[in-house]
Amino acid sequence: MSARNVEGGTPVRAAPRRELTLGAALPLLAFLALAALFPFLPLGSRAEFLLQIAFFTLVAGIMALSWDILARSGQVSLAHAAFYGLGAYGYALLLKAGLPWALAMPVAALLAGGASLILGAVTMRLSGMYFAIATLAFTEVVRTIIQNLPESVAGGATGLLVPALLGGNSRAQYALAWGLLAFTVLVSLAVRLTRLHFAFAAIRQGEETARVLGVSIVRFKLLAFFISSSLAALAGVLYAGKTFFINPLETFSLANSIAPLTTSIFGGLYTTLGPVLGAGVLRVAEELLHNSVKNGYLVVYGLVLMLSILWLPRGLMGLRRNKKHGGDL
Template identity: 50%
Template sequence: MRGVFAFLLLFALLPFLPLGVWRAFLLDVGLFVLLFTALALSWDLVARTGQLSLAHGAFFGLGAYGTGLLLPHVGTLPALALGALLAGLGALLLGSVTLRLHGLYFAIASLAFSEVLRTLALKLGFTGGPIGLPVPPPFGGGLPLAGYYLAFAVLALAVALSLWAEKSPFRLAQAACRQSEAVARVLGVRVVRVKLLSLFLGSLVAGLSGGVYAMKALFLSPYEAFSLARAVEALVIPIFGGLYTTLGPLLGGVVLVGLEQALRLWIQEGYLVVYGALLVLAILFLPKGLLGLLGGRRG
């Protein structure tokens, strides 16, 4: 618990630290760490029920496009909230149809959901189609650090939901679903309801992450917003840091997102080769993630 609060305190104080000439770059990296770590925590919340979701890229994209389309009309915070709600409605739609599926079948269905949404974003006129959608900055650009602190707020919400799921009786219901759905039903656990609630909460956080990302990027394309790479990143970070915990995705997000940005700066062409090789080595030799290496207890 102390590690979680230390992480949040560090990023809350980052804009006030003497960062010198690297200030703008480090704050940008910090913003992406916050957003993608929140996305990873939202994926881990679903994974605790035993479901392998590849739809988090879709929830991210729904939040991004919902926020981008509504921002000029309703303002920053209402647009973010409505974009997250759009992602939540997408999760309810997906879950009501597919959550009786298991394992790879659910993963394939969730991937298909992402591809359908990307195709719709490419074909519909009001989304900008393949040309893309320009997005205004938060609060009209009048607050330079608004994007950073919005990203911090999204991560704080993700941490709060993760800790609630980790410390409350809901953890037992999720663990029962993950271990054996048949036994969970015998014990009185409403399996579909637990999975649907987990998916809905995770999608809200993913939608908020997408909305803040849209205001940071200032431009959206369907290939970027609904990217499969986004969904893969959301699952790689918790696996690297430590599954079914709050601290694990926080550690994984800092290391992986920071490493990706550093390699992009230092190596440029071909940085993905080095990044991928490091991930393979980590998965082979750190089966319990960074928490296992540090002697942390898995959730």
């Protein structure tokens, strides 16, 4: 575990990977099992409210984990809100065009994934702050475009009504969110356990070296963007279907880029368990604070991000003492 370096030299990084064992997957499975059991707990009179918090915790998990998948390829993006929003708006507009929801959902995800290829192609050669600034600007512009489309198309600044997902049945909605988180976890594990892991990690840790070793950065960077953004769009679909009403300001809010980034760093970058765990902790903290103050509850994310950078560069995953545990999943 890395203590804080006075010089601040401890990079945000993962430990060198060891061979993987099945044991590493156990906490992940336990977390998913607990999440699956949640609606069956005796939740009492506040069941509906608690279920809603749990629903958005799952959405936060999808966002954080999908953000992490992109970060693994060295692309620290501030555009996740854009793809979340494109998913939400794409879904709403596809429903308006008459598509059934079960079709609108994957199509919206694929469309957002396609849009991410445009951003990815433009930012291909950018790194560090240039990349961050470009992605931040991209989000603002997608929002501006949606907001300035004729109101008859996308509702303008006011927003759009979205039919409730699954007829508004909150247990069914929860089950769907759980399924999509489980799917995201599977995708993340697939990325971790296949050649994609080596490609992403090599690009992140030394782009030029990776190219010299034959890693096609164009292909893998775009692939990372596509996977990550499609999953973020699925989270956006869940959001749109749960809140019935979407507007540009909230849907494309910077908060939707900040939260996944912070959650992933807090939980443990470049892992599967970390972002999911981080979402569990941070989303609940956010809700508790939201209960007592009306505005500014996102302060949690600012604070946690700063503290993580200064004192906890490996996030929660770095706290585990058991190093024999095998590679972080």
